[in-house]
Amino acid sequence: xxxxxxxxxxxxxxxxxxxxxxxxxxxxxxxxxxxxxxxxxxxxxxxxxxxxxxxxxxxxxxxxxxxxxxxxxxxxxxxxxxxxxxxxxxxxxxxxxxxxxxxxxxxxxxxxxxxxxxxxxxxxxxxxxxxxxxxxxxxxxxxxxxx
Amino acid sequence: xxxxxxxxxxxxxxxxxxxxxxxxxxxxxxxxxxxxxxxxxxxxxxxxxxxxxxxxxxxxxxxxxxxxxxxxxxxxxxxxxxxxxxxxxxxxxxxxxxxxxxxxxxxxxxxxxxxxxxxxxxxxxxxxxxxxxxxxxxxxxxxxxxxxxxxxxxxxxxxxxxxxxxxxxxxxxxxxxxxxxxxxxxxxxxxxxxxxxxxxxxxxxxxxxxxxxxxxxxxxxxxxxxxxxxxxxxxxxxxxxxxxxxxxxxxxxxxxxxxxxxxxxxxxxxxxxxxxxxxxxxxxxxxxxxxxxxxxxxxxxxxxxxxxxxxxxxxxxxxxxxxxxxxxxxxxxxxxxxxxxxxxxxxxxxxxxxxxxxxxxxxxxxxxxxxxxxxxxxxxxxxxxxxxxxxxxxxxxxxxxxxxxxxxxxxxxxxxxxxxxxxxxxxxxxxxxxxxxxxxxxxxxxxxxxxxxxxxxxxxxxxxxxxxxxxxxxxxxxxxxxxxxxxxxxxxxxxxxxxxxxxxxxxxxxxxxxxxxxxxxxxxxxxxxxxxxxxxxxxxxxxxxxxxxxxxxxxxxxxxxxxxxxxxxxxxxxxxxxxxxxxxxxxxxxxxxxxxxxxxxxxxxxxxxxxxxxxxxxxxxxxxxxxxxxxxxxxxxxxxxxxxxxxxxxxxxxxxxxxxxxxxxxxxxxxxxxxxxxxxxxxxxx
Numbered sequence: 071x072x073x074x075x076x077x078x079x080x081x082x083x084x085x086x087x088x089x090x091x092x093x094x095x096x097x098x099x100x101x102x103x104x105x106x107x108x109x110x111x112x113x114x115x116x117x118x119x120x121x122x123x124x125x126x127x128x129x130x131x132x133x134x135x136x137x138x139x140x141x142x143x144x145x146x147x148x149x150x151x152x153x154x155x156x157x158x159x160x161x162x163x164x165x166x167x168x169x170x171x172x173x174x175x176x177x178x179x180x181x182x183x184x185x186x187x188x189x190x191x192x193x194x195x196x197x198x199x200x201x202x203x204x205x206x207x208x209x210x211x212x213x214x215x216x217x
Numbered sequence: 218x219x220x221x222x223x224x225x226x227x228x229x230x231x232x233x234x235x236x237x238x239x240x241x242x243x244x245x246x247x248x249x250x251x252x253x254x255x256x257x258x259x260x261x262x263x264x265x266x267x268x269x270x271x272x273x274x275x276x277x278x279x280x281x282x283x284x285x286x287x288x289x290x291x292x293x294x295x296x297x298x299x300x301x302x303x304x305x306x307x308x309x310x311x312x313x314x315x316x317x318x319x320x321x322x323x324x325x326x327x328x329x330x331x332x333x334x335x336x337x338x339x340x341x342x343x344x345x346x347x348x349x350x351x352x353x354x355x356x357x358x359x360x361x362x363x364x365x366x367x368x369x370x371x372x373x374x375x376x377x378x379x380x381x382x383x384x385x386x387x388x389x390x391x392x393x394x395x396x397x398x399x400x401x402x403x404x405x406x407x408x409x410x411x412x413x414x415x416x417x418x419x420x421x422x423x424x425x426x427x428x429x430x431x432x433x434x435x436x437x438x439x440x441x442x443x444x445x446x447x448x449x450x451x452x453x454x455x456x457x458x459x460x461x462x463x464x465x466x467x468x469x470x471x472x473x474x475x476x477x478x479x480x481x482x483x484x485x486x487x488x489x490x491x492x493x494x495x496x497x498x499x500x501x502x503x504x505x506x507x508x509x510x511x512x513x514x515x516x517x518x519x520x521x522x523x524x525x526x527x528x529x530x531x532x533x534x535x536x537x538x539x540x541x542x543x544x545x546x547x548x549x550x551x552x553x554x555x556x557x558x559x560x561x562x563x564x565x566x567x568x569x570x571x572x573x574x575x576x577x578x579x580x581x582x583x584x585x586x587x588x589x590x591x592x593x594x595x596x597x598x599x600x601x602x603x604x605x606x607x608x609x610x611x612x613x614x615x616x617x618x619x620x621x622x623x624x625x626x627x628x629x630x631x632x633x634x635x636x637x638x639x640x641x642x643x644x645x646x647x648x649x650x651x652x653x654x655x656x657x658x659x660x661x662x663x664x665x666x667x668x669x670x671x672x673x674x675x676x677x678x679x680x681x682x683x684x685x686x687x688x689x690x691x692x693x694x695x696x697x698x699x700x701x702x703x704x705x706x707x708x709x710x711x712x713x714x715x716x717x718x719x720x721x722x723x724x725x726x727x728x729x730x731x732x733x734x735x736x737x738x739x740x741x742x743x744x745x746x747x748x749x750x751x752x753x754x755x756x757x758x759x760x761x762x763x764x765x766x767x768x769x770x771x772x773x774x775x776x777x778x779x780x781x782x783x784x785x786x787x788x789x790x791x792x793x794x795x796x797x798x799x800x801x802x803x804x805x806x807x808x809x810x811x812x813x814x815x816x817x818x819x820x821x822x823x824x825x826x827x828x829x830x831x832x833x834x835x836x837x838x839x840x841x842x843x844x845x846x847x848x849x850x851x852x853x854x855x856x857x858x859x860x861x862x863x864x865x866x867x868x869x870x871x872x873x874x875x876x877x878x879x880x881x882x883x884x885x886x887x888x889x890x891x892x893x894x895x896x897x898x899x900x901x902x903x
Contacts, residue, residue, distance in 0.1 A: 096885060099878075099881055100878055100881055100882055100885065103878065169877050169878065170876060170878075172875075172877070173874065173875035173876055174875060175873075175875040176873055176874045176875025176876075177870050177871065177873040177874070177875075180870075180871055180873070180874060180875075182874075182875070183874055183876055
């Protein structure tokens with residue numbers, strides 16, 4: 071450790087930071103069960119990988135790694151959009167962000183694994199104000215001019 | 218002028234008719250399916266008559282017309298097999314072919330009436346056509362493999378037609394039995410063909426084969442000839458391979474008439490007659506053929522004495538007459554003056570084959586007519602006095618019976634006489650006279666028995682008080698709406714199995730389409746013997762076949778057998794008349810006197826049972842063992858192997874628990890293992 075710290079900043083430093091980011095994300099992904107936090111951890115892993123790419127690109131003096139990172143960012147943006155939409159839908163059905171409530175993909179005939187310490191359900195939120203009942207629209211002043 | 222290629226037309230026309238009927242029959246031809254067969258048969262018949270005309274023209278040096286129609290298949294190499302479409306019309310085949318085609322035509326016409334309203338009408342005529350094609354192919358082929366093809370073809374058609382009403386379990390069983398038993402013979406024939414082929418320089422042409430085989434060693438010749446004879450035994454129902462023929466009567470009666478009386482079963486006789494110049498080289502073999510023929514003749518006649526089923530009686534009679542023919546063939550050795558009897562024996566056998574075909578076909582068709590009118594009942598205990606009810610059938614059956622019994626001016630007399638004369642002449646040979654002497658007497662006794670059982674059937678069916686079974690009234694000739702195949706179920710419906718009514722006005726003679734063929738056959742059955750026998754036409758014609766020499770030798774020393782056979786024949790008829798017409802009570806008391814002998818005959822000498830115990834049971838046990846081994850050992854092993862993946866899957870299935878984080882963990886662990894392997898793998902697995 072000390073030896074690394076003594077070195078001038080180079081490839082190894084970047085790689086270590088990237089690996090730390092990735093492992094942090096991985097541990098977070100495995101340990102947390104709030105879907106939004108899991109998603110954030112996944113993003114963290116992606117960033118770790120992206121850092122590796124950039125570090126290698128600089129080390130080798132070409133732009134291939136940079137190109138990859140651009141793609142990565144685009145994919146991550148799309149992923150964020152889809153993932154947040156999915157999480158929203160799931161939340162609406164169960165009123166919870168707990169991922170362990172979703173075990174529907176298990177093998178047929180297996181008992182679901184019971185959560186001994188479930189996340190507290192969030193209180194039912196108020197319903198959005200509803201629109202007026204559909205019916206004939208309000209009377210409009212008749213068009214006077216026909217162009 | 219007769220073009221040799223026309224010979225090929227003879228089997229070709231029925232084959233085309235068969236293909237046409239089988240392809241178009243069920244959809245288009247339907248109840249008109251008989252036309253292709255009849256047209257083809259008549260056409261082939263005319264061609265064969267033209268062929269005979271060409272064959273007898275005085276300009277022909279050797280009495281044969283050969284046509285080689287190209288190669289069917291051939292192999293190269295040091296032991297070549299070359300099978301061509303080779304046809305040969307010589308006097309022997311020229312006698313057989315018109316006979317087959319004439320009878321096929323007549324029986325086909327009869328079948329129009331007999332098979333009317335059968336749902337499988339096109340199938341019947343289609344297979345019938347194929348049979349005619351195969352039979353003419355068998356007779357005309359000059360190549361022994363082509364002959365074998367025809368031989369198997371008639372076997373298959375016989376199988377299909379015996380099992381024609383396959384809804385009946387008994388018909389199915391009979392068909393299978395016929396096929397299996399004749400198969401034993403067919404294997405023998407095939408082995409015989411292969412032996413001859415390898416022994417005679419790999420030729421397959423029959424005349425070349427016969428010429429070259431004469432140079433073979435005695436043992437080789439005996440073995441090859443014996444194998445050929447095994448084939449003939451299977452096809453011609455000779456003891457002990459005879460058991461299929463009586464069961465074959467499950468088929469439609471016209472089929473029995475054509476295949477199991479007139480043509481197919483005589484294929485064995487034809488084969489042996491064809492190869493007789495070769496077989497005479499081995500006197501032991503001739504003796505064997507004669508003895509087997511003699512045993513079959515007397516055995517079948519004894520069994521026929523007590524049977525109650527009209528068709529079975531005729532079947533056993535066919536067997537017995539075939540035995541006669543083999544006896545005649547077996548007599549083809551040299552007599553005491555060194556004079557070869559081979560031609561005389563061949564002519565006697567073939568002449569009897571010829572006359573027998575006509576009168577036995579007539580008898581079977583008459584039985585078919587009786588069946589048709591009596592609602593498919595031919596149990597002699599249930600019918601009687603039919604001579605007023607079925608006048609035409611009566612005349613036909615009587616003519617056939619007279620010819621079969623060998624009463625003096627009729628067909629059977631002339632041909633049976635030739636056979637007995639041949640046997641008696643052979644008994645004056647250089648050695649083994651005793652056996653031939655015994656065979657002669659066996660033939661005479663058989664002649665008496667033949668006359669007796671034929672007329673027993675005749676008197677029981679056509680004389681005495683009128684007995685008509687109830688089935689005749691429920692579906693007589695008009696009401697055939699129910700399927701023939703279920704005719705046997707009527708026995709269950711009818712509470713009294715021997716129930717009969719004696720109101721003759723309700724039963725009818727068969728329609729004209731059935732009686733006409735009968736009346737056509739009557740003069741043929743009665744007169745054909747006198748036409749060809751005493752005039753020596755048959756001898757002159759058949760004797761001119763290549764390999765034979767017309768034999769007008771003096772057989773006057775054997776003329777006593779003609780008288781004797783007449784005495785035996787008339788005696789048999791007289792006894793039958795006495796027992797079944799004059800004093801009907803006497804038959805019962807004689808039956809009681811005979812006791813076990815009667816039972817022996819009624820149960821066919823228990824030959825079926827004996828053969829079952831000797832051959833069928835051991836094979837069944839073997840089959841059972843193999844099946845048990847297969848099912849209990851090999852199947853279980855295979856099943857066990859098949860269970861391994863299922864077991865593994867069962868163990869790993871709980872991994873799929875649907876928990877997202879578990880999957881993620883598995884991925885992470887997998888990745889870790891992979892990375893560890895990548896980093897330290899070369900150190901871990903060196």
